[in-house]
Amino acid sequence: MEKSQIWVFMEQRGGVLHEVGLELLGKARDLAEVSGSAVAAIILGAEVAPLTDRIINHGADLVLVAEHPALETYRLLPYTDVLTRACREHHPSVLLFGATRMGVELAPRLAARLKTGLSAHCIDLQWDANGNLLQMVPGWGGGVVATIRCPEHRPQMATVMPGVMQKCESSGRSGRVITWTVGDDLDVSGPKVLEICREEPKTRALETAEVVIAGGWGIGGPEGWKLLEELAGLLGGAVGATRPPVDEGWASEEQMIGQSGKTIRPRLYIGVGISGMSHHVVGMDGSELVVAINSDPKAPLFEVADICITGDFREILPPLLEELRRRLGAKQPH
Amino acid sequence: MEKIIVCIKPVPDPLAWDRLAMDPVTKTLIREGIPSVINPLDKQALEAALEIKDACGAEVVLLAMAPVSTRPVLRQALAMGADRAVLLSDHWFAGSDTLATSRILATAIERLAPFDLICCGNFTLDGSTAQVPSQVAELLGIPNIMHVSAMEFRPPGPLLVTQKIEPGLVILEAEFPLLLSFTKEANKPRYSSFLEILAAETREIAVWTNAYLQLGAGLIGLGGSPTQMADLLIRRKVRQGLRLEGSPEEIARLLADKISQLGIV
Numbered sequence: 001m002e003k004s005q006i007w008v009f010m011e012q013r014g015g016v017l018h019e020v021g022l023e024l025l026g027k028a029r030d031l032a033e034v035s036g037s038a039v040a041a042i043i044l045g046a047e048v049a050p051l052t053d054r055i056i057n058h059g060a061d062l063v064l065v066a067e068h069p070a071l072e073t074y075r076l077l078p079y080t081d082v083l084t085r086a087c088r089e090h091h092p093s094v095l096l097f098g099a100t101r102m103g104v105e106l107a108p109r110l111a112a113r114l115k116t117g118l119s120a121h122c123i124d125l126q127w128d129a130n131g132n133l134l135q136m137v138p139g140w141g142g143g144v145v146a147t148i149r150c151p152e153h154r155p156q157m158a159t160v161m162p163g164v165m166q167k168c169e170s171s172g173r174s175g176r177v178i179t180w181t182v183g184d185d186l187d188v189s190g191p192k193v194l195e196i197c198r199e200e201p202k203t204r205a206l207e208t209a210e211v212v213i214a215g216g217w218g219i220g221g222p223e224g225w226k227l228l229e230e231l232a233g234l235l236g237g238a239v240g241a242t243r244p245p246v247d248e249g250w251a252s253e254e255q256m257i258g259q260s261g262k263t264i265r266p267r268l269y270i271g272v273g274i275s276g277m278s279h280h281v282v283g284m285d286g287s288e289l290v291v292a293i294n295s296d297p298k299a300p301l302f303e304v305a306d307i308c309i310t311g312d313f314r315e316i317l318p319p320l321l322e323e324l325r326r327r328l329g330a331k332q333p334h
Numbered sequence: 335m336e337k338i339i340v341c342i343k344p345v346p347d348p349l350a351w352d353r354l355a356m357d358p359v360t361k362t363l364i365r366e367g368i369p370s371v372i373n374p375l376d377k378q379a380l381e382a383a384l385e386i387k388d389a390c391g392a393e394v395v396l397l398a399m400a401p402v403s404t405r406p407v408l409r410q411a412l413a414m415g416a417d418r419a420v421l422l423s424d425h426w427f428a429g430s431d432t433l434a435t436s437r438i439l440a441t442a443i444e445r446l447a448p449f450d451l452i453c454c455g456n457f458t459l460d461g462s463t464a465q466v467p468s469q470v471a472e473l474l475g476i477p478n479i480m481h482v483s484a485m486e487f488r489p490p491g492p493l494l495v496t497q498k499i500e501p502g503l504v505i506l507e508a509e510f511p512l513l514l515s516f517t518k519e520a521n522k523p524r525y526s527s528f529l530e531i532l533a534a535e536t537r538e539i540a541v542w543t544n545a546y547l548q549l550g551a552g553l554i555g556l557g558g559s560p561t562q563m564a565d566l567l568i569r570r571k572v573r574q575g576l577r578l579e580g581s582p583e584e585i586a587r588l589l590a591d592k593i594s595q596l597g598i599v
């Protein structure tokens with residue numbers, strides 16, 4: 001019997017791999033060790049062959065490369081077409097995507113065409129006793145985790161949150177590269193790309209940061225905000241916000257955490273000058289360690305915090321910055 | 335422009351989520367007593383449709399698959415300026431995953447054809463799968479664009495759509511028919527006046543059951559869903575609630591210790 005295959009879609013834009021694909025290869029490797037499956041990566045583009053070494057070193061036994069000029073820039077319908085044909089030819093058992101903007105648009109369209117199941121932004125994947133993939137899906141702002149499976153349809157498809165799976169890299173792994181010929185009957189219909197504006201994010205993406213320092217209305221203005229940025233800088237984290245700082249322009253829309261913003265699950269969340277309204281809490285409650293700093297001892301955020309510090313942040317943060325700098329062995333500021 | 339269909343999902347009010355409970359036997363969420371609100375991003379979808387209607391005229395039709403008890407949510411959307419509403423409601427629809435839900439919505443949309451544009455929210459608050467828009471479009475065989483943060487349509491000019499990507503933006507030129515799903519940057523949904531809200535109170539809402547859609551049992555509900563729920567866990571994290579006391583310097587040391595324990599410093 002042929003080995004069953006776990007496939008990972010390798011997202012690339014402009015020849016740059018999205019890290020989540022490498023993270024998924026790490027998870028696929030773990031799953032494959034248990035089931036004896038092979039790990040295959042599939043990558044689409046115009047000239048993507050130079051990326052295959054890196055993909056193999058991150059755990060792929062096999063890389064399927066689909067190259068065609070019309071695949072240079074991601075477009076939904078051509079990508080769906082190629083992936084459909086590849087799945088129909090090779091029958092992967094599992095197919096994983098990063099829950100990125102590309103993955104979130106592409107995976108459901110492909111699943112509907114293949115008439116199979118898809119689970120969204122998983123935080124973990126495991127096998128069950130019957131060799132079905134168990135897909136852990138957070139819902140309701142992280143307050144509920146559903147375990148989804150897809151017993152009767154293949155491939156078992158899932159999108160996985162960036163930043164939750166571990167990469168495993170070893171240089172000099174060997175793997176096979178198969179170039180897949182894309183015919184001239186490729187579906188090139190759909191919206192035309194007029195312009196791409198690549199704007200590098202100013203701050204680290206909140207969703208993937210291990211540390212998030214979040215500020216609220218209590219910060220009072222851009223001056224206090226600098227302290228948060230300094231703290232995030234020291235800890236290699238990102239700065240997030242509640243709604244009022246976004247409305248006031250101290251923080252950008254992209255930084256908002258909560259019901260109408262982002263859902264984050266960092267290892268460390270420090271909320272400063274934040275009251276802890278449920279609109280905000282639904283977006284951060286999945287964090288591993290929650291620290292709250294608030295001048296009001298009755299602030300609701302304390303109820304969902306592991307570590308509660310009552311006080312004015314202007315008095316609490318400077319000695320903390322100093323202490324951390326000392327421990328990090330970095331230079332004291334002048 | 336003839337017709338724009340806006341897919342609206344009534345979702346349980348997030349302010350009441352702490353009252354969510356789980357039925358230990360059926361492993362389903364008990365939503366009883368939790369009020370429904372319109373999924374926030376679906377207001378962005380409706381506003382986008384209404385802006386086109388204001389500019390070049392179009393019939394705006396609301397479509398929701400939900401229990402009939404959520405009629406008030408559709409009335410709120412009617413008050414914003416939609417022309418009519420169709421509610422898809424049938425016990426056969428219960429338990430549908432995103433593919434089965436999309437089949438039901440797509441079939442209803444075929445009954446409403448011809449249409450030019452379908453507007454969706456980019457994701458919902460409760461399930462937040464963000465899967466329904468691409469799946470409805472696929473089942474209808476029309477193109478779709480997700481993560482739409484801006485739209486420009488000045489006939490006879492083309493439809494220009496700005497899509498958020500990582501990192502940055504893409505500008506796309508699209509043709510109708512098309513499905514778009516909108517993010518919160520796309521627009522500011524309008525408020526309805528008291529008179530509009532009052533007028534919507536008595537508006538008719540069509541209810542379609544599967545008797546009209548005629549979908550086979552193997553296509554909808556639990557039986558038509560490729561994915562199954564194996565388990566459901568309500569995670570109410572137990573937090574330590576440890577209060578750090580002392581001078582700011584002492585607090586700084588204690589907190590730095592905690593951070594070190596995480597292996598971050």
Ligand SMILES: Cc1cc2nc3c(=O)[nH]c(=O)nc-3n(C[C@H](O)[C@H](O)[C@H](O)COP(=O)(O)OP(=O)(O)OC[C@H]3O[C@@H](n4cnc5c(N)ncnc54)[C@H](O)[C@@H]3O)c2cc1C
Pocket residue numbers: 215216217218219241242243244245256257258259260261262272273274275276277279280283293294295296299311312313314
């Ligand atoms: C439909 C809807 C959606 C919403 N979506 C979101 C969302 O996604 N995300 C979100 O965050 N909000 C959202 N909101 C807003 C939300 O309801 C709250 O208004 C918001 O989260 C409060 O932000 P805050 O805690 O920063 O401000 P506040 O509630 O004003 O709290 C400020 C806190 O700072 C403390 N403080 C003041 N000075 C200091 C000091 N010197 N040192 C330390 N502490 C100090 C105060 O004690 C207080 O607790 C939404 C609201 C609605 C209606």
Ligand SMILES: Nc1ncnc2c1ncn2[C@@H]1O[C@H](COP(=O)(O)O)[C@@H](O)[C@H]1O
Pocket residue numbers: 340341342343344373375376379397398399400432435439453454455456457458461462463464465466467
């Ligand atoms: N039951 C439903 N009825 C109507 N529209 C829906 C339904 N479910 C999803 N949608 C639409 O699809 C969008 C994305 O939903 P989801 O894929 O569930 O996150 C929503 O914002 C709605 O526009």
